[in-house]
Amino acid sequence: MIAHLKVSGRVQGVGFRAFTRRAAEEAGVTGWVRNRIDGRVEIYAEGEKEAMEAFLAAVRKGPRFGKVTDIQPVCAADAPFVPVQAGVFFSAPTV
Numbered sequence: 001m002i003a004h005l006k007v008s009g010r011v012q013g014v015g016f017r018a019f020t021r022r023a024a025e026e027a028g029v030t031g032w033v034r035n036r037i038d039g040r041v042e043i044y045a046e047g048e049k050e051a052m053e054a055f056l057a058a059v060r061k062g063p064r065f066g067k068v069t070d071i072q073p074v075c076a077a078d079a080p081f082v083p084v085q086a087g088v089f090f091s092a093p094t095v
Contacts, residue, residue, distance in 0.1 A: 001052040004044045007059065009069035011041045016066050017091050023058035024089035027051045031084055034092035042074065042095070046084060 007016075012035050020033040020043060029052060031045035045055060062068040 001049050002044075002046050003052060003056060004074040005042070005059075006036065006072045006074055007041045007043060007068055007070070008039075008072070009062070010065070010067040011062065012039060014066040015063045016041055019063035019066070020059060021089050021091065023055055027055040027058070029055045030087055030089055032090050032092040035094040037094060044074075044084065045089070
């Protein structure tokens with residue numbers, strides 16, 4: 001299963017990327033997370049269905065000081081793509 005998402009809300013300056021990396025590692029998901037200059041966070045994740053369901057549930061909840069208000073799928077033409085590194089979930093540069 002693959003998810004490429006833009007997350008809105010209070011998602012920058014609250015540890016959202018670190019939270020997302022931990023959630024991905026705990027669920028066994030690979031991919032990346034990055035801040036966007038528009039204030040959203042972009043996530044690309046790959047994993048087995050059950051792992052992705054657990055990961056996405058954590059993303060919807062967000063970190064303690066964050067607040068997720070919306071999650072939208074990303075169109076491939078919408079943003080430059082960052083290659084996935086096998087077995088790793090990492091923070092990519094802000095775009």
